[in-house]
Amino acid sequence: MNEKRSYIKELLRNPFGGSACLILLLLYLIAILAPFLAPYEPSDQDLKKTYHPPTKIYWHSARFVVARYKNVDPSSATYKVIEGEFCPLKWFVHGYAYRLLGIFPSDIHLFGVEKPDRVYLLGSDNTGRDVFSRLVYGSQVSLSIGLIGVSITMILGLLIGGLSGYYGGWFDNVVMRLTEFLMAVPALYLLLALRGIFGVKFSSAQVYFLIVIILSFIGWSGFARVIRGLVLSLRSQTFVDAAIVLGQSSIKILLKHLLPNLASYLLVSAALSIPGYILGEAALSFLGLGIQEPSASWGLMLAQAQDMKVFMLNFWWLLTPGIAILITVVAFNMLGDVLRDLVDPKFRIYQTKRG
Amino acid sequence: MTGPTVSSPLLSVNSLKVYFPIRKSLFGRSKEWVKAVDDISFTIKEGQTVGLVGESGSGKTTIGRTIVRLQDPTSGSILYEGKPIHNLSQKQFRPYRKKIQMIFQDPHNSLNPRLTIESILREPLDIHFPGMEKKQKKEKIVELLEKVGLSAEHLYRYPHEFSGGQRQRIGIARALAVGPKLIICDEPVSALDVSVQAQIINLLMDLQQEFNLSYLFISHDLAVVEYLSDYVLVLNKGRIVEEGTPEEIYKHPKDAYTKKLIASIPSI
């Protein structure tokens, strides 16, 4: 009963943990392979095919074919299938050039159709851009912002909270008052105020980093407080005293004795706070303060869907980024919950036998 | 201390006081103090065991912690081989960490749960013998394990895989690693079953013989202290109420508190 427990095995064996891992793995694969999976560039417009519904794909003479549509009423964007007319759906076609992972040059795409026909798996938006392609590209922003944001927050929180808890004194006092101030201001207003300080004239990449930094700046305070508390309680454990008596330096005590004991908490809290970053980015982009056109992000796409026409004419496909956000957030929360149950010390007491 | 002093003391503690502030006034000045250790003096000679008996709140643990500088003294002096060590900075005190080691009470908390036994025992070697080769270190670690009654097969296990008694053995091996002359034993057997207690006490006696160690043995159990000590100090509320050889103390206790302690010892 005293074997070292394999958390990964237990995590995957748990039905919720396993499916959360699977979903997240898929999502991140999609983000990494976005240029390969997306048939069009996210900014690729076709003004003749605005608000195009998802194209029908069917099996015809031993291959997949894509139906052709005719715009019946341009004012209300009503499309009708032209019976008997179609174009073949091709696999591994040559399209626009890209660099996979920013390194490997290629122009192969998983699927596509010959120009001027277009395939819209999830319809098109108000300028005829492929929603599926934008969704896939948008995942890069939404999924990476969580990871990078959490990493920065954790480093900040660990550094500030750790030092605060280990050394205490005036530094601790100043830091804790600062975190209290940050936590007292409602997050959304702080987010908007911070974003407001900087202008709007930034390139997409600059805006991306700005968002990450702002989100991390808001996030670190709560995190640092928890780390401080944990370090304080670990600090009073006898093994830390033992290390001091052995003559170990403070920095090594922090790294060797305190940090590894925080690892499980860090993991859980990372998984549970990533959704906050994804939603934060979505909120900023939704309000027009985040990722700018023509780049794609899920929040930005939702903002564009916020149009009377969408609701009146039932362009449901424009709401798919919302579903993507929902799935991602739920998956991360599920993963965090399962992880927390696994590393919860109570769970371990349950396992030890009493004399 | 009574009796002729044959050799000069290894450690001498002179009118040691450790006060803790309980309430602070508006300007951070402390108004009230808890006198955890109040004017304590004693000496430990080479190869000798001094027992420190007292109940919780008697200040016995604070004395031990002050000697290894986990706690700063309020006043008084601590001399190691005649040299004052109570006023050194942590950096200046570092060489003395090789001479003075400590064994802790709670075997569940005194080993880092995330480290293997091998890395727990390698830490003191890394700190004090940086020049030692990897292979040499490993040999030394195995030797230490064997000294405390464990073996090389335990190297790569984690603390939770061991019983309380075994963990205490690992704690003893860690203290021995640097080759100390004095070990502060802070209630090393209080958290253990009586049967395991006997094993650990025997081990401590064997090691003392082999390495000519001096012990400051802190415990709330007079019967245990008596087994190993050459000289016993009875502590109550931060003060020494009685001191003497174990025989003197248990045969002719003078102080009322000592008498009460002796009467409370469960006996067969």
Add this chain to the structure above:
Amino acid sequence: MLLQVEDLHVHFLTQSGEIPALRGVSFSIEKAESVAIVGESGSGKSVTALSLTKLLESPPAIYKKGKILYEGVDLLSLSQKELRKYRGGEIAYVFQEPSTSLNPVYSIGFQLLEAIELHQPHLKDKKSVGLEVLQKVGIVDCQMVWKSYPHELSGGMQQRVMIAMALLCKPKLLVADEPTTALDVTIQAQILELFAKIQKDLAMSVLLITHNFGIVKGFSDRVVVMFRGQVVEEGPTEKVIYSPTHPYTKALIDCVPRLGEKGKRLRAIDYSLIESSLNL
């Protein structure tokens, strides 16, 4: 006969399979008798104590086999709901760590009242009952203790409060699981004295669980010695201590430190010797 445990087998489900904790434990407790179970950690003494009213969470604990007859009723066959009548009311517990057994945010008085409310809701003057029971456990300044919070009391005081709570419903059997291990020696002596006095005054049965033969002598009428989930010896305390028949019992008695034996080695237990005599 108040309680009779017959051939009790309890197993634990762990990751490496089922592990037996108790392997056929049998003993009995008469009315107004005090019995001690002595054993090392891992001997199954606490498991035995907790099994009496099925306090072990199940799973991982599995009650495999055996009977626990309390006044003729087999407690093992009862549901958790039916057992609630027995817990506290008939069989009460006192545990090792008084500081964790009391809720730190409520005053002692509040917690006592709550316990009275639970078991005797129709009582008129609940406070005087509470104060009375505090007096019974040797607390002189009842009014003060009534108003205090757990952290304001010493370990010995906290344990007295725990005993008072256990006594509230006038149980017939008090199970004390290492009640003095966390306490100083002088306090330990006082608490043991208190147990003995209560037991006599209330004609109550006491089951003391301990690893130390030293505290058994002069306290309990009979001793049950446990080793690796089995009872290896049972008998009147004096007889077991002065003429133990089992080598393990003898070893366990020998390792208790005695005054006036300075410099001698303590007699540690030689397990290989015992195992060979046990045929496990």
